[in-house]
Amino acid sequence: MSQVMIKELVPRxxxxxxxxxxxxxxxxxxxxxxxLKELGEKTIVVLPACCWSIIAGxxxxxxxxxxxxxxxxxxxxxxxxxxxxxxxxxxxxxxxVMAWAGDGGTFDIGLQALSGAAERNEDFLYxxxxxxxxxxxxxxxxxxxxxxxxxxxxxxxxxxGTKKKxxxxxxxxxxxxxxxxxxxxxxxxxxxxxxxxxSIRGTRFLHILSPCPPGWKFSDEQSIEMGRKAVQNRIxxxxxxxxxxxxxxxxxxxxxxxxxxxxxQGRFRHLTxxxxxxxxxxxxxxxxxxERMVASSP
Amino acid sequence: xxxxxVGNHAVSLGVKLARVEVVSAYPITPQTQVVEMLSEMCAxxxxxxxxxxxxxxxxxxxxxCGASAAGTRTFTASSxxxxxxxxxxxxxxxxxxxxxxxxxxxRAMGPGWNVWTDQNDSLSQRDTGWIQLYCETNQExxxxxxxxxxxxxxxxxxxMVILDAFYLSHTSEPVEIPDxxxxxxxLPRREARLKLxxxxxxxxxxxxxxxxxxxxxxxxxxAMTTALRMYEEIDADWKILTGRRWGAIEPYRMDDAELVLxxxxxxxxxxxxxxxxxxxxxxxxxxxxxxxxxxxxxAAIRRALRGVDRVAVLDRNxxxxxxxxxxxxxxxxxxxxxxxxxxxxxxxxxxxxxxxVTPATIEEIxxxxxxxxxxxxxxxxxxxxx
Ligand SMILES: Cc1ncc(C[n+]2csc(CCOP(=O)(O)OP(=O)(O)O)c2C)c(N)n1
Ligand code: SF4
Ligand SMILES: [Mg+2]
Numbered sequence: 001m002s003q004v005m006i007k008e009l010v011p012r013x014x015x016x017x018x019x020x021x022x023x024x025x026x027x028x029x030x031x032x033x034x035x036l037k038e039l040g041e042k043t044i045v046v047l048p049a050c051c052w053s054i055i056a057g058x059x060x061x062x063x064x065x066x067x068x069x070x071x072x073x074x075x076x077x078x079x080x081x082x083x084x085x086x087x088x089x090x091x092x093x094x095x096x097v098m099a100w101a102g103d104g105g106t107f108d109i110g111l112q113a114l115s116g117a118a119e120r121n122e123d124f125l126y127x128x129x130x131x132x133x134x135x136x137x138x139x140x141x142x143x144x145x146x147x148x149x150x151x152x153x154x155x156x157x158x159x160x161g162t163k164k165k166x167x168x169x170x171x172x173x174x175x176x177x178x179x180x181x182x183x184x185x186x187x188x189x190x191x192x193x194x195x196x197x198x199s200i201r202g203t204r205f206l207h208i209l210s211p212c213p214p215g216w217k218f219s220d221e222q223s224i225e226m227g228r229k230a231v232q233n234r235i236x237x238x239x240x241x242x243x244x245x246x247x248x249x250x251x252x253x254x255x256x257x258x259x260x261x262x263x264x265q266g267r268f269r270h271l272t273x274x275x276x277x278x279x280x281x282x283x284x285x286x287x288x289x290x291e292r293m294v295a296s297s298p
Numbered sequence: 299x300x301x302x303x304v305g306n307h308a309v310s311l312g313v314k315l316a317r318v319e320v321v322s323a324y325p326i327t328p329q330t331q332v333v334e335m336l337s338e339m340c341a342x343x344x345x346x347x348x349x350x351x352x353x354x355x356x357x358x359x360x361x362x363c364g365a366s367a368a369g370t371r372t373f374t375a376s377s378x379x380x381x382x383x384x385x386x387x388x389x390x391x392x393x394x395x396x397x398x399x400x401x402x403x404x405r406a407m408g409p410g411w412n413v414w415t416d417q418n419d420s421l422s423q424r425d426t427g428w429i430q431l432y433c434e435t436n437q438e439x440x441x442x443x444x445x446x447x448x449x450x451x452x453x454x455x456x457x458m459v460i461l462d463a464f465y466l467s468h469t470s471e472p473v474e475i476p477d478x479x480x481x482x483x484x485l486p487r488r489e490a491r492l493k494l495x496x497x498x499x500x501x502x503x504x505x506x507x508x509x510x511x512x513x514x515x516x517x518x519x520x521a522m523t524t525a526l527r528m529y530e531e532i533d534a535d536w537k538i539l540t541g542r543r544w545g546a547i548e549p550y551r552m553d554d555a556e557l558v559l560x561x562x563x564x565x566x567x568x569x570x571x572x573x574x575x576x577x578x579x580x581x582x583x584x585x586x587x588x589x590x591x592x593x594x595x596x597a598a599i600r601r602a603l604r605g606v607d608r609v610a611v612l613d614r615n616x617x618x619x620x621x622x623x624x625x626x627x628x629x630x631x632x633x634x635x636x637x638x639x640x641x642x643x644x645x646x647x648x649x650x651x652x653x654x655v656t657p658a659t660i661e662e663i664x665x666x667x668x669x670x671x672x673x674x675x676x677x678x679x680x681x682x683x684x
Binding site: 089 | 347352362496
C-alpha cells in the first residue's frame, strides 16, 4: 500500500498520547492508537491488569483521551457488560464499550468471563492484544505462548510444550456476530476490521498480534517486520469470522516457511532442526484447517 | 400496605422501590428467591432495570463495579461461597468507591456443605471497605435495603445488607411496604459525582504510587467515619417518613442493667424474649443489638456499655484461633473505658452452621455469665455435643 493511500485511510485524530510508558518498539500502544483512531472519542475503555495498565500511565495522568476503567485481571468482559448495561439503561446506545486485554487476560484467567459475555452476546468490542506471554509480570508463559518458546517459566531446558490455544475458533464457537485477527504490521486491514466491528451490535472480538521486543528477544526497530513475517508465513493468518460460520481470509500470504520468523527471535534460539520441522507441520496443519473452514463457509 | 413476605422478597421489593437500574447476580441457596423475583420484575417491566445474568459471582461484582462507575444505581445479592468468590471484586468496589448495594444472606462456609446460617461469610469480608448492616426482622431488611442506597450514594461506599439464612430469608413475616412516592422522595435518582463519561474523560483505578495511595485510603477511612453519622441522619429521615428507625446499635431494656447481652441478626429476637421474661422477674439484665459492623460504632458501644458489670457477647461466627468476631471488636472498643467502669466481657460462640439458638441457649449463657466471678480468658462454646 502506498504512503498516500495509508494517509487517506488512517483517521487523523490521536486519542493516545506519545508520552505513554511502553517499551521502545512495543506493538501494544500502536494497536491501541489505531483502534481508537477508528472508534473515536465516544469510546469507554476497560483495561484489566496487563502491560497496558502501565502504558496508560500512573495517577493522575493518562495517555488516553477517552474514559478508562482499570480493573482486575480476569474481569474485562464482565466490567464491560456492566458499563454497557448502565449506558443502555440511561439511553446512551452510541458510545462504544471496548474491553482491551492481553493474552493472559483473555486466553487464561479472563476466559470464563469472556465466554459468559460472548454467550450473552453483550454489546461491546473485545480486543485482545497478544504478545504471547505474561509480559507485565516478566515474560511468563500463557496459553497463547507458541510451542517451543522460551519464557521465564518455560526455561530453555524445558520450553513451552503445548500448542497455542486457538482463541479464534473458541470465540467463533460462541457464534458471536464478528471475530477477527489483525496485526499492527497491517494497519489498513486492522482499521477496516475495527470499522466493521464498530458498525455491528453484539459481541465483537478482535485478536491482534502485538510483537514485544524484550519478550520475544529481538531489537526494537524490528517489531513491524516481525508481524509481517508472522502473517506472511501463515503463522498468524489474517482473517475474520461472521456469526461463527462465515470464515474468510483477509490477506493473501506470500510464503509458507516458518524458519525466517522463528530464527529472527531469541526466544526460539534453542530450537533444533527437528523442532523447526515440528513447528512447520503444526503451522501447515492449522492453515489447512482454516482453508477447510473458509471453503465450507456459506 | 402490609404484606406477609419472606426476607428474600423483602430485599427484592426494597430493590424495586429503590428503582435500581442495573442488577447483576448469580444464584446460590439461600439467596435464589431474591434474584428470581428480580428477574420476574425486570421481565415484566415492573422494574426498569437491566439484569445481567453473569456466569459467576466474581463477574457479578465486576459487572456491578462497571455499572456503578458508569453512574447507575446497582445491586447484587449473594451468600457464602458466592460472596467468598467475589472477594477480589469486593475490594474493587470498596477501594474504587462504588456505591453498590448487595444483600448477603448469612450462610456457613464449607466444607462440609452447609446452607444454614452463620456470619462467617460476611465477617470474612470485614476489611474490603464495605459498610455492613445486619438485620433482625424482614421489616428491617426491607427498610435497610432502601436506606442502604441512600447511605452508599451519600458517601460513595458500597453497602452490604445482611440477613440470616432461613430464619429471615425463608421465613414469612408481616412487613409494611412503603409507597413508591415516599421512597422516591427519600431516594431520588442517582447523580454520580464522577463517572465514566466521554464528554469528561477520566481514568478510574490507574496505577497509584506510594506518594498517593495512602491519601486514597485516608479518604475512604474518612468516608467510613462520615457514614457513621450519615446513617443516623438517614435513619432519622426514614423515621419521619415511615415512623420506623433502626439505629447503628439499639440498646434494649438496659436501664441499670448489670448484665448486658450483645447480639446481632435474628439471635436478637430470641434474646429479647428471654430478657423480657427475666426483667419481669426483676433481674437487672439488658440487651444491646449491633446492626452496623462496618464502620464499627465503637464510641456508641462504649457509651452504652460503660459502667455495666458484665457483658456477654453472642457470636454466631468464630475467627479460628482467636475468638468470636463481635466479641473481639467489642473487647477492643471497651479497652478505652477507664478500668473502674470497664465491664467484664464474656464471649460465647453459638449457632454455627445453623445450629438452633433457642431461649434455652440464651438462658444457659445468662446463667454462665452470672456464675463466673473472674474475667473469662477465652470464649465459651455453647451447645456443643459432649
Ligand atoms: C488475579 C491476579 N493474578 C495475577 C496477577 C498478576 N498479573 C498482572 S498482569 C499479569 C500478566 C498479564 O499478561 P497478559 O494478559 O498477557 O498481558 P501483558 O502483560 O502480556 O500485556 C499477571 C500475571 C493479577 N494482577 N491478578
Ligand atoms: S514488555 Fe513487551 S508488551 Fe510490555 S510494554 Fe514492553 S514491549 Fe510492550
Ligand atoms: Mg501478554
